[in-house]
Amino acid sequence: MIQKQDMIIVSHKQIADHIFELTLRGSLTNEMTSPGQFVHVKIMNGSEPLLRRPISICSIDRENEQFTMLYRVSGSGSGTSTLSQLMKGFTVNVLGPLGNGFPVDELEEGQTALLVGGGIGVPPLYELSKRLTSRGVKVIHILGFQEQKVVFYKEEFTALGETYIATVDGSFGTKGFVTDVIDKLDVTIDGYYTCGPAPMLRAVEQKLSGVDGYISMEQRMGCGVGACLACVCHVQGDDTGTAYKKVCSDGPVFKSKVVVV
């Protein structure tokens, strides 16, 4: 069930250029079911900033009733820059968990999953990877970033499985895009999961068109619960042009070939 709760900051630190890791504690954590869901965060009381910010859940620690999210500070004076200044012990108001995440039971023990993330689309793949590996699924991670200084969670992902990094400027790992790494892979993939900017999602969906996959979409949001229609996307194969899916409540994760990325 979706809840609204003041959650306490138990840790908050910068882990790469403009990238922060925030861990919150509260019973709302118990409502989180699948990796890939997100929360809608009210950074300060009052009207500045006014709207909540959708942020993906990166990892869930049920035992301690806490979860971690990663976010990028989008510029000085932005809501996320205000968020980045909040210290341990402060509370932030969280609405969540929202949306439908990645299904983890579609792959069996011994099968291979390809997890492809780009930039701030990488975090939800971390909880997903933990769930898949705990089922005995073999995971391969391909993570794309702009440049070395914004790379994060390389060790965390490496601990779970094979991990390749691509940077656009070549300052770390393979020079180029995640699809350049996919081209070089020589394994049979049983399923893929991807989250990141739209051009990357499109390229991955196209490249892996013979494989079943799940795609997590990003869109600017208003309500986050399906009421305002800010976050809609078109549906593949719809001739009327009026069919749509809401990223916040029908997604953010969709089976491949369902929505127009």
Next chain:
Amino acid sequence: MNRLAIELPGLSLKNPIMPASGCFGFGKEYSQFYDLSELGAIMIKATTKEARFGNPTPRVAETSSGMLNAIGLQNPGLDHVMANELPWLTQFDVPIIANVAGSTLEDYIDVARVISTAENVKALELNISCPNVKDGGIAFGTDPKTARELTARVKEVSEVPVYVKLSPNVTSITEMALAVEEGGADGLTMINTLVGMRLDRKTGNPIIANKTGGLSGPAIKPVAIRMVYEVSQRTALPIIAMGGVQDSYDVVDYLSAGASAVAVGTQNFVDPFACPAIIEDLSKIVKEWELEHILDLKGRSWGKHGKTANHRA
């Protein structure tokens, strides 16, 4: 006596609070948070004759104490609303105000004729003020003569009272109010959003795909208060006011300025429990302030000038 209950043309409201059109869909999403029967009424998303996809994304952008939106009147169309959304809402004990939009006079008439026959639709809200579609009725909302004519024609076919939603994007909103009053409107709802823009700092491009969007939220409240204050003293029509309501004191402000009921829009996104929270706080206010009725506050900002009828239950 229920000190929050209000009688308006077509509407018996348990309290003066209702979600504003476009900020509450057709109620389904928010019904997971509370019982919709707690609300005074529900203003449902704009309905047009045919289904509409609306504008390309991005459709929203945050601004200082507000937001811009250009949804573009996305809705499933009249037939779907009649067959699915309205029947679903009958499980709640709450009057529905149907927001009607169109691009031609005939569109408005066709939608109004049909939607006003739904058993739970107790009033229409003519949306002649959507700034986000070229052909979305704003032409009707900026010219007094066309607005009067549209109101009169819709009145002829509607089975329920007709409220007209006014746009703030005009030189004189009072002139518009008087025109629709002459056309036979039963009430006014105001205000719709103010046209605005936000630019990307790096590229200079508008952030909203539609380029312009409608500004809502606390940022517009001073403008809306001024407009309600002016219009309420010039017409006899009851006003359902909206614009930046976040809490019960904002509601008090609108009633003081001359409104008879208040709608909550953007705040639903900030806090899905906003409406029931405001209703609860209003009951506290009437007790603490020892008011016989919440509408004792109505028009108290006007000073010594006239008093219009209180629309009290």
